[in-house]
């Protein structure tokens with residue numbers, strides 16, 4: 001009996017359309033070999049992202065009917081604020097339309113030119129807003145995180161020696177905050193341990209440096225702490241989440257992941273001065289401080305989603321499905337980031353295509369091949385996503401050249417996972433034939449969303 005069988009049954013379905021190989025060849029060419037530019041009607045199984053693609057529960061849909069669309073003082077906002085206080089523990093909440101809305105407010109409020117922001121591996125929008133506000137990002141994640149083959153329990157951990165060295169080098173007064181992500185998306189959805197979070201808190205507090213958590217998948221992170229960390233084996237996810245957040249001054253949050261909604265986010269903080277600045281700035285970018293770019297109905301759905309996200313049976317089935325896909329790929333020796341992370345399988349495109357150098361975009365090539373093979377949409381997480389160095393304009397060359405198969409929450413079945421695994425295997429069998437891509441259009445900002453390519 002599978003311990004992670006879904007603790008829910010399906011009530012509403014959304015028909016999927018399959019396509020022919022010819023249709024997919026035309027579609028991917030029209031999309032410039034960039035899966036972000038495909039229309040969803042041409043996608044069979046959509047593993048582009050777990051962001052906003054999750055299925056809401058009947059209670060969340062019922063909550064949509066309780067939308068209080070008052071411009072000011074929506075009752076849904078107060079319920080969302082109360083829920084965030086209860087589950088994440090922070091005192092003040094500033095609602096935003098999604099995570100990068102919160103990243104914008106935090107960066108503009110705390111960062112000045114010449115500042116330095118350390119974090120456990122970069123994330124694209126997070127680093128963008130830090131650099132836009134004039135900071136230099138420094139990766140302080142443990143070295144293990146950059147090795148896709150190394151199976152270690154907490155590859156998302158901060159390397160305390162790297163953090164201490166940066167503090168000595170630039171001085172605490174030029175570090176407005178440390179940005180800690182839980183889990184670490186670009187490392188393969190890898191968790192950070194409670195002990196490491198506590199240690200980062202002790203080190204930073206000695207220097208009076210704040211910590212802002214990127215809590216986007218912090219409940220998934222809590223499952224890994226419960227499974228892998230001494231002393232938490234019978235602690236509820238809610239209690240683990242609350243303790244974890246207590247070692248930070250606040251968080252930015254994308255409500256489109258853990259909280260099981262299609263839109264939404266927030267900036268939370270215990271710092272009165274930041275709260276005053278951010279709740280004032282929010283009216284410039286997101287809307288009034290009691291809706292922050294969300295409809296009342298979305299705030300209600302997110303409050304309900306938060307309470308569902310901490311249910312152990314749900315989270316075991318969510319991560320269990322990702323692990324199931326990993327087990328299928330493992331039987332064929334297909335290279336992907338070990339250990340399996342919380343929200344997806346990250347294929348190792350270098351391992352697929354050792355004959356392609358990074359400038360021929362191996363991960364972009366593999367994502368296009370997977371779509372051509374079966375209409376499965378994945379996301380490039382390699383040199384294209386890494387973008388250019390803000391100072392030199394040179395391409396970053398990340399050690400991880402990955403294709404992310406991101407599993408939306410409560411959407412696909414085991415049979416879909418079987419189809420995905422068979423499609424990946426077909427690409428693996430044809431790997432020698434891959435020829436790489438050339439970039440024909442490079443946008444200025446976060447190029448991977450809209451760049452276009454052609455086959456070499």
Ligand SMILES: CC1=C(O)/C(=C\N=C(/Cc2ccc(O)c(F)c2)C(=O)O)C(COP(=O)(O)O)=CN1
Nearest residue numbers: 049050051098099100124125185214216254256
């Ligand atoms: C850990 C973290 C995220 O994962 C995250 C978003 N994630 C997305 C969407 C996305 C974002 C950036 C990309 O390069 C990307 F190609 C895809 C994703 O698919 O993983 C945000 C930002 O939250 P927003 O998306 O609500 O604004 C902040 N922090």
